[in-house]
Amino acid sequence: MKCPFCGEEDTRVIDSRPADEGSSIRRRRQCDKCRKRFTTYEKVEAIPLVVIKKDMTREPYDRSKIERGVFRSCHKRPVSVSKMNAMIDKIEADIFNREAKEVTSNYIGELVMNHLEELDAVAYVRFASIYREFKDVDTFMEELKKILDK
Known part of the structure; x- marks a missing residue:
């Protein structure tokens, strides 16, 4: 996952937990280069409608x-x-x-x-x-x- 602050390719997952009543996963990440933290969400891709x-x-x-x-x-x-x-x-x-x-x-x-x-x-x-x-x-x-x- 690319860091939104410095663009570095290497980031680490610090914490993962369910979100939206289990329909997605919230991940706390930290950039290895600038050390800033950010949050990402993973969601199941739905059928194109x-x-x-x-x-x-x-x-x-x-x-x-x-x-x-x-x-x-x-x-x-x-x-x-x-x-x-x-x-x-x-x-x-x-x-x-x-x-x-x-x-x-x-x-x-x-x-x-x-x-x-x-x-x-x-x-x-x-x-x-x-x-x-x-x-x-x-x-x-x-x-x-x-x-x-x-």
């Missing part, structure tokens, strides 16, 4: 797109980053547990909405307004009525 978008184009799965949508929806809401990340981990687990090589963006969007609805109603409505492309106030009000009826 392709997302089929609404216009039928295909692109590689990108977790950061889900993160951006969730973080924007939860902006200025009483939802901790750890809760958001835990929710995103669950969504990602649902996606990969299907063991399919392709998944529709619609499926991902519905998963996000289902989890957001449980997490925070306002964040859910924010996400739904973009995802479902509300055209007018009436459509927005219909979605709000669904939440209020529950």
Whole structure:
């Protein structure tokens, strides 16, 4: 592993331990040349997943797109980053547990909405307004009525 500080090729593992509930390994390393320490994570490489978008184009799965949508929806809401990340981990687990090589963006969007609805109603409505492309106030009000009826 190359040192991120000096670029030296030789580094030593000082400590290893499980991370992310056993789904990855956290390694503490030290550079033999500059003696600085840094952390690396090893994760099992997942099956490459392709997302089929609404216009039928295909692109590689990108977790950061889900993160951006969730973080924007939860902006200025009483939802901790750890809760958001835990929710995103669950969504990602649902996606990969299907063991399919392709998944529709619609499926991902519905998963996000289902989890957001449980997490925070306002964040859910924010996400739904973009995802479902509300055209007018009436459509927005219909979605709000669904939440209020529950």
